[in-house]
Amino acid sequence: MKKNVLFVMPGLTAGGGEKSLINLLSHMDYEQYNVDLFLLNHEGLFMEFLPKQVRLLPLPESYHLFALPFWQSIPRLIRRGKISLAYNRLLFTIKNKLSKNNITTEQYNWVYLAKALEHIPHKYDVSVGFLEKTSTYFCVDKVEAAKKIGWVHIDYDKLGMDPTMDIGYFRQLDHIVTVSEECAVILKNRFPDQQDKVEVIYNIVSPAMIHQMAEQEKQDVYDKQEDQITILSIGRLHHQKGFEMAVEACRKLVDRGYPVKWHVIGEGEEREKLEGLIREYGVEKHFRLLGLKANPYPYIKQADIYAQPSKFEGKSIAIDEAKILNKPILVTNFSTAKDQIRDGTDGVIVEMNADAVADGMEKLIRDRGLRMKLASNLAQLKLGTEAEIVKLYSLFKIGDPV
Structure with a gap:
């Protein structure tokens, strides 16, 4: 008999966690699993890639009203007699206005947001909160399931969350999945009484799919000039990604006489x-924000160097994709960098400042032999992680030891 599984995610707008979920759902065995998906936002870049076998659950009217702009939400809730929900919408707004930390705000605002969300009427064998914070809270509070799994895609300590909020939810989960060994160590140290629940499942990436999509655009996506050095970064335009360092490093490279064009795919x-x-x-003329791209792979393929100047990461899908397309890679020395890059072998790791980024980039630009060596080493690696889904299936087992 098929197992019934629910995945919970805020949305599929853009981002590594969102892409990771799409990749996972694209590899699910739908002969064995019925899969439902609950999203708080039904629009976004990756919606078109949602497998047709996945059933998208509707949002309740109360949430639609709650999610309207404040000046529309409050009067409409009051007109429908939802006075308590209007009061919670007011508190939600005040909390957002007063907060100086967007990360903990999302945690604390769950108490108000939860009032607008109903319990899912179906019972599941497994429910999966596929992103930290809201997804996990929803999975625990609003879903009835024989087994509950939470997912942490990031270095927990660097994200700045309040562990006193999460511990109560983690205790109600059967498994806490994260994306790298370093992230697992961080979680176990932060939540020692939950360490037996922590599992590592790498983000699923498919080399065959990436190579196929990279070939869909044969034209020059960058409109390159002669001798131009094309650098690409991918990520949400967020403090975490360190793009301010990239802008400063770009200035330094231009001042040193290098004809660089640094492009960033992402929005935020x-x-x-x-x-x-x-x-x-x-x-x-040298640093361009390209916005979101449904298919970033031609941009990776046609770039000379891929750069990830992040301040912290879990396990970057974009780095894995650049590795699959054999790009010379520069990353900053965030806590999980060595989980993905061996310095001098399949990439270059530099310190987390603009001078170091510029110096590392200059080294890659000047040393063509190093770039060829990195690309050659990457070409010899087995980089597909499709088999990681087997680990997830093992966690789906009900009543059996994992």
């Missing part, structure tokens, strides 16, 4: 700040 709350920095450093 720091776009305006980054656009200001680009103007401040005078690199409008």
Whole structure:
């Protein structure tokens, strides 16, 4: 008999966790599992890639009203007699306005947001909160399932969450999945009484699919000029990704005479700040924010160097994709960098500042032999992780030892 599984995710707009879920769902065995998906936002870049076998659950009217802009939400809730929910919407807004930490705000706001969300009426064999915070809280509070799994895609300590909020939820989970050994160590140290629940399942990436999609665009996606050095970074425009270091490093490279064009695929709350920095450093002709791209692989394939100047990561899917396309890679020395890159063998790891990023990039630009060595070493690696889904199936077992 098929098992019934529910995945919970805030949305599929863009991001590594979102792409990871799409990759996982694309590899699920739908002969063995009925899969439902609950999203708080039914729009986004990756919605078109959702497998047709996945049933998307509807959102309740109360949430639709709650999610409206404040000046629309409050009067409509009151007109429908939902006074208590209107009060919680007011508290939700006040909390957001007063908070200086978006990460903990999402945690604390769950108490208000939860009032707008109903319990899922179906009973599941397994429910999976596929992202830290809201997804996990929903999985615990709003779903009836024989087994519950939470997922942490990031270095927990660096994200700045409040562990006193999470521990109560973690204690109600059967498994806590994370994406790298270093992330697992961090979780076990932070939550020692939950360490037996921590499991590592790598993000699923498919080399065959990536190579196929990389060939879909044969034209020059960058409109390269002669001798131009094309650098690409991918990530949400967020403080975590360190793109302000990239802008400053780009200025340093231009001052040293290198004809660089640094492109960033991604969108986010720091776009305006980054656009200001680009103007401040005078690199409008050398540093471009490309926005979101449904198919980033031609951009990776046609780049000369891939750069990930992050301040912290869990396990970067973009780095894995750049490795599959055999790109010379530069990363900053975030806590999990060595989980993905062997310095000098399949990439270059530099310190987390603009000078070091510029120096590392200069080394890659000047040393063509090093770039060829890194690409050659990557070409010899077995980089597909499709088999990771077998680990997930083992966690889905009900009543059996894992």
